[in-house]
Amino acid sequence: MKQVRFILLLSVMLPGLFAAAQRDTVKSKSVDITSAFKPELKSAAKINFNAAPPTADTSKPRLQYDIPNPNLLFAYQPGSLKPLALQIDSIGRFTNSNYIKAGFGSLRTPFVQGGFSFGDGTNAGLNIYAKHISSQGKEDFKDFSLTDVKLTGYYKAAQNMEWNASLGMKLDKTYKYGFEPKPQSFPNDSLRASFQTLSVRLGMHNINTTEFGLDYSPVISMNFFNDNLKNNESNTVVDLPLQKNFGDEVAINLGV
Numbered sequence: 001m002k003q004v005r006f007i008l009l010l011s012v013m014l015p016g017l018f019a020a021a022q023r024d025t026v027k028s029k030s031v032d033i034t035s036a037f038k039p040e041l042k043s044a045a046k047i048n049f050n051a052a053p054p055t056a057d058t059s060k061p062r063l064q065y066d067i068p069n070p071n072l073l074f075a076y077q078p079g080s081l082k083p084l085a086l087q088i089d090s091i092g093r094f095t096n097s098n099y100i101k102a103g104f105g106s107l108r109t110p111f112v113q114g115g116f117s118f119g120d121g122t123n124a125g126l127n128i129y130a131k132h133i134s135s136q137g138k139e140d141f142k143d144f145s146l147t148d149v150k151l152t153g154y155y156k157a158a159q160n161m162e163w164n165a166s167l168g169m170k171l172d173k174t175y176k177y178g179f180e181p182k183p184q185s186f187p188n189d190s191l192r193a194s195f196q197t198l199s200v201r202l203g204m205h206n207i208n209t210t211e212f213g214l215d216y217s218p219v220i221s222m223n224f225f226n227d228n229l230k231n232n233e234s235n236t237v238v239d240l241p242l243q244k245n246f247g248d249e250v251a252i253n254l255g256v
Contacts, residue, residue: 109135141175168199213245
């Protein structure tokens with residue numbers, strides 16, 4: 001019975017549905033405008049900036065510091081020092097000083113050196129220095145010797161002028177060795193090499209600065225050299241220093 005009712009209901013509704021579907025497909029499309037669109041922006045709130053700088057703070061704050069008082073206890077108390085100036089000995093006199101040194105080493109090496117001084121230490125003086133050392137090696141032609149003698153002196157010729165001079169002589173003797181083969185024999189004068197040097201120096205200088213503020217000390221020195229092969233050489237050096245003083249702090253050095 002229920003199936004019969006359902007079939008009858010469908011047969012009544014289907015013609016209406018088909019008719020409605022046919023009417024919708026025939027209807028044309030349209031747009032209904034009810035009002036025109038008018039966009040508007042709401043006024044925004046703006047911040048006003050002032051270009052004037054802030055007022056400078058010229059007030060000085062008063063700061064309070066609390067510094068604790070440290071208590072330091074030292075058990076050691078240093079003693080006071082009172083330095084005394086050294087008194088200059090103005091009455092001391094020049095005393096001559098002489099010395100001699102002597103020694104002897106291995107390979108028959110004697111050594112002698114001495115120094116002697118003469119004069120009063122004020123107006124005139126003479127010093128003599130001498131030195132000698134030699135040695136003899138175990139092998140042939142390994143001997144050498146060196147002798148050096150020098151004399152220096154000074155003489156006060158005037159109240160503000162002093163002369164000084166020196167004379168020296170040096171003798172150096174050795175041998176050429178190390179040739180191969182060793183059994184070869186040569187005369188001593190072919191292997192011996194000896195050199196002699198003679199030095200002479202003469203100079204003068206003022207003791208105190210002159211009234212024009214000048215200090216001078218010209219020096220001339222000569223050296224002569226030769227050997228046992230008749231080679232020789234000599235040279236002469238002239239030094240003319242001059243100093244101009246402007247007071248106690250400024251000076252100009254001149255010379256050749």
